[in-house]
Amino acid sequence: MNWVADNLDLIWELSLVHVRQSLIAIVLGFVVSLPLGWLAWRYRAARGGILTVTGLLYTIPSLALLPILPVLLGTPIFSEVNLILALTIYAIALMVRSVADGLGSVDPAVRLSATALGYSTRRRFWAVDLPLAGPVILAGLRVTAVSTIALATVGALIGVTNLGYLFTNGSQRRIIPEVFAGIIAVVVIALVVDGLLIAAGRVLMPWSRAQRRRQRRAALPLEVRVA
């Protein structure tokens, strides 16, 4: 474990880069998924198209998507922009479905009551639909966040520096503690971000805890990408 003690600065620096790359992708993915998920929920015709396209993008392995993006977009091949974009695409693919499912899980009677109370469509969306869809969306966001943070390490294979560097460098130099430290750092970051999301959910949606206990068995497993 000497290696870890001697290289705490490096691990810390890479962790910051790693967090920055993953967070940009998670936030971008979330912001894009809200309107897309809404479209998929609101319009039947759009639903099939949006979910099929995101599903197919999600199917493409990361190491394949990473070299294809710069060719399609004209970005430099070793730029971290490609990694962030690829992670954003995967985040969108996971989140759009959660947003659509979340909006679909809102009781139509509640929606009708809001309309009867005089809510406009827009106000109803922000005040009724979105908060009630919140728990399902949050569940999707948690899965997305954790898998994005783990997946970002693949960037090291195409020359993007982040915690994945500890894997490639550790493998070339055969330093087991280096690789191990990288795995631990990724897991710790993922758990911290997951914890923050849970906390944010409790603050923003205090009603969801009681509800979750009731709905526990109704929860569906989400597909997850790990590589």
Added chain:
Amino acid sequence: MNLIGDAIAWIFSGNPGAGLAPIPVALAQHLMFTFVSVLIAALIAVPSGWLIGHTGKGRDIAVAISGAARAIPSFGLLILLFLVLGVLRTGEAAIITFVLLAIPSILAGAYTGFEAIDRKVIDAAQSMGMTQWQILWRVEVPLGLSLLIAGLRSATLQVVATVTIAAYINLGGLGQYILAGIPLRRFDIVLGGALLVAALALVLDGVFALLQRASLPAGVHAAQSEHHPASKKSASARTAATAAS
């Protein structure tokens, strides 16, 4: 955009060059690793998942383990096992990684498949005098098959993606073109390899989509299309949602 043309020309050139294995060999390796790993994972995860689904016990543990597994970067795990087991056991290191990666999805597919079944159906089977074994094999397994295949589908795609990365530890497979092409600056090879991997994943996904549709018992299929005429892909998820709510 010319690069795409070059990449396609490279794919059909018949000789990958740069001392790389021919494409059919790499494809066979890729499929071999995927198939063996998913098979081993299924042998472990399907019986355990069915047990959890049938008895309703141990679900929380399974959910917790699957959640934690999500946070582990498979690329790091692969290299860790590779270094720990040594260069002579590269294949074993890779297969262990892939199996660990595939287990959570298959496990979840197996037990949610059972959980999604309407309790009344199980009660009816019981009141008809079926034994536990009969309920398992003649009610739960056929009705849960579609979600189990969904789990196998997502496990297979994860493994295909990770086998690509495994070329980093000289395992062969289609990923070798991407990884070998980068230092050589042969972007036709990189992109050609990427297109092959993407195509393989999409084809496998399509095969599983067909299997998933074929696995729905005819009666369930009819009942489902009556209520939900919409998308086919989410049909299995819908069964689960409607049955569980």
